[in-house]
Every structure is written in structure tokens, then in C-alpha cells.
Amino acid sequence: MSAPKKVVLAYSGGLDTSIILKWLQTEYGCEVVTFTADLGQGEELEPARQKAELLGIKPENIYIEDIREEFVRDFVFPMFRANAQYEGLYLLGTSIARPLISKRLVEIAEATGADAVAHGATGKGNDQVRFELAAYALNPDIKVIAPWREWDLTSRTKLLEFAEANQIPIAKDKRGEAPFSVDANLLHTSSEGKVLEDPADMAPDYVYQRTVHPEDAPDHPEFIEIGFEKGDAVSINGEAMSPATILTKLNEYGGKHGIGRLDLVEGRFVGMKSRGIYETPGGTILLEAHRGIESITMDRGAMHLKDQLMPQYAELIYNGFWYSPEREMLQAAIDKSQEHVTGTVRVKLYKGLASTVGRWSDHSLYSEEHVTFEDDAGAYDQKDAAGFIQLNALRLKLLAARDKRLSK
Numbered sequence: 001m002s003a004p005k006k007v008v009l010a011y012s013g014g015l016d017t018s019i020i021l022k023w024l025q026t027e028y029g030c031e032v033v034t035f036t037a038d039l040g041q042g043e044e045l046e047p048a049r050q051k052a053e054l055l056g057i058k059p060e061n062i063y064i065e066d067i068r069e070e071f072v073r074d075f076v077f078p079m080f081r082a083n084a085q086y087e088g089l090y091l092l093g094t095s096i097a098r099p100l101i102s103k104r105l106v107e108i109a110e111a112t113g114a115d116a117v118a119h120g121a122t123g124k125g126n127d128q129v130r131f132e133l134a135a136y137a138l139n140p141d142i143k144v145i146a147p148w149r150e151w152d153l154t155s156r157t158k159l160l161e162f163a164e165a166n167q168i169p170i171a172k173d174k175r176g177e178a179p180f181s182v183d184a185n186l187l188h189t190s191s192e193g194k195v196l197e198d199p200a201d202m203a204p205d206y207v208y209q210r211t212v213h214p215e216d217a218p219d220h221p222e223f224i225e226i227g228f229e230k231g232d233a234v235s236i237n238g239e240a241m242s243p244a245t246i247l248t249k250l251n252e253y254g255g256k257h258g259i260g261r262l263d264l265v266e267g268r269f270v271g272m273k274s275r276g277i278y279e280t281p282g283g284t285i286l287l288e289a290h291r292g293i294e295s296i297t298m299d300r301g302a303m304h305l306k307d308q309l310m311p312q313y314a315e316l317i318y319n320g321f322w323y324s325p326e327r328e329m330l331q332a333a334i335d336k337s338q339e340h341v342t343g344t345v346r347v348k349l350y351k352g353l354a355s356t357v358g359r360w361s362d363h364s365l366y367s368e369e370h371v372t373f374e375d376d377a378g379a380y381d382q383k384d385a386a387g388f389i390q391l392n393a394l395r396l397k398l399l400a401a402r403d404k405r406l407s408k
Contacts, residue, residue, distance in 0.1 A: 010037075091283045095130060102117075210255050
């Protein structure tokens, strides 16, 4: 790969990406453009601008953007229409943010005339795959630089020495090893590494940042009502809200009640197992409510087929194939299934659990007169069940008769 002339760097303003910024300048002698995304990680982003300027980045080459609404509307909500969970548990909070970051990196590269993008993902993890597959899907000619796969800064000591040699400010709390690493956005917080690497050891309480311990949550339940239109949440307790505002509010409810904690050992795309602590308070409530409204508005056949498709859809997102044709094909099928997923769900929040306790909809398929234990006034003739059972039993009876004959 020829040396890039201008690089757009996914820049957090932290020590690692600041070192990457300076390394790009010294290694390639190239111009650097920084992109810092507000995905709802809960950090002040202005220091990233100040740090970039301190490291010699021109003001016009510093991009700081609030993309929370786009993140929830165009990435999180489509994923939740599928009830996507990787390996049956993980709500894909990190995975779903990467295609949006890559999209903006590529767009900024085009706008600024840059010929490369760069990220700070390591060579052991999934994020390198997600960033780069997305970038190549959007621009097959883009160059991608992954410093962690190239440089010789293979220890914390070497990183700090590089920072000091290049006048990169080092916060006092960054001189020692962090007890674990954190990735955060509006959907979740992910913690892994260091103190969490032994899956036999229970995670320390200080790892959890968004949720109170369920045992310390309020002793009285709280009830909320979430309104849906075509599979997407549109209101809480009757108040219409934007997608990002809804997720923010659900995070507040979930955090207060200790909802959404997950201690998971997962299979990374690159082949190894890893242990992570995830907190997805609002997403956990949203998943429960979405399944609640689907239960009365979706046909059984469509729902069961969607549940069969979900693991494949979730794996595509986890592995970085958001912009693949197969994900888009599955999305079209999932979105079709959501045409009547409209109505309201009442959810009980209590001691780490979100439970559907009521649901109603003008699009409901639920017929009380058909399922009642009381007189149904002729809505359903129970004698019809006999023929239904006999037809379904026919092949089983033939199998049993053959087996009985052959066993003699």
C-alpha cells in the first residue's frame, strides 16, 4: 500500500487515539483529519477538539458530530425490529455503532479529499473487521490504516514513552494500567480485559457504570407504557419522543431498576473466546416491550419465521456485514413483518427485570371470543378439532404401524 497523503482518523481524544494521531503524522508524514462522534457515550467531546488542536490539527480538519438520532433511528431501531441477540444474549451494542462510524469516516474522506481512513481497533478483536468491511463496502478504493497491526508499540510502557517523546499529554490516571477497557454509546456499555479476563471470577461491582445493583434497586415496581408504530418505539407514557430521546429515557428507567446487566463469554469472529460485561438498560426494556407488542399483532407463521432468521441476522451484524446484500435482504423481510406491529405495551420494572404485563393494539390478532373458557356464542366449533388432529396424526399412525409390523 502506498503511503497515504491525507487520513481521516476515528478519534476519541483519549491517550490511545492521540498516540495514533501523532504516529500517523510521524510514520507517514501525512495530513490528519479527526472525526469524533457523539453516540451518547456520556463524555464531554470538547476536550477532543482541544487535544486535536494541541497536536497540530487544523480547526477545519476537526469534525465533531452529534449523530445520536441517526444512530438510533437508522441502526438501533432496525436491529431491534429483528429482536437481534448474538448467541442468544448479546444485544450488539458495540457492533451496531461501527457501521455508522465507518460511514462518516468514508463520507468525510470524500469531502476532504482524503485517500485513507484509520481506526484504533486492535488486531485481536472484532472491531477491526467491522470498521474495515463497512469502509470497503462503501468505498472499495479507500485505504484503511490499522496502527495496532503495524507499529511496534506493543506494551503500555512503549506507548507512554512514545507519548512523552512527542509531547502528548498523559493524564495521571492513565500512567497505570486501567483495570478494564470500556466502550460506550447510547445503547450500551461494554467492559472487558484485565480484571475481567478470568471468566471464573465474578466481575467487581465497580465495573458496572449505568445500572444500580438489582438488590439495591427500588423496593417498589414502576410501570411504564411504550407506544410502537410499525415496530419502532415512538412514545413513553403517551408522550411522543424522538428515537434517541426514547432510548435515553429508557436507559434512565433501566439504570434506576438495575435492568440490563449481562456477563457473557462470546465467540469472537476472529476465532477466540472473550469475556465481557455489558449493560444495556434501555435496550433490554425495549426488547421486552417489542416482543410484547409483536405477540398480539404478528401472525404465528411470520413470527416463527422471523425468529428463525434472527440468529443469522444477529451474526451478520456482529461480524461486520451491516452493508452486505444478505443483511439488507433479511432487513426487508423483517421490515415487512412489522407493518402491523403498532400499539402499546405496559412494562413492569423491578429489581433487574423488565416484564410485559399488558399490551393492546388496533391491529391486534387476539380474539377473546375465540379463546374464552366461557360460552363463545358459536365463534369456534370444538368438534372441528377432531378432524384437524386426525389429519395431523395420519403420518404418525402410518409410521407407528410400519414399526410395529417390522418389529414382529
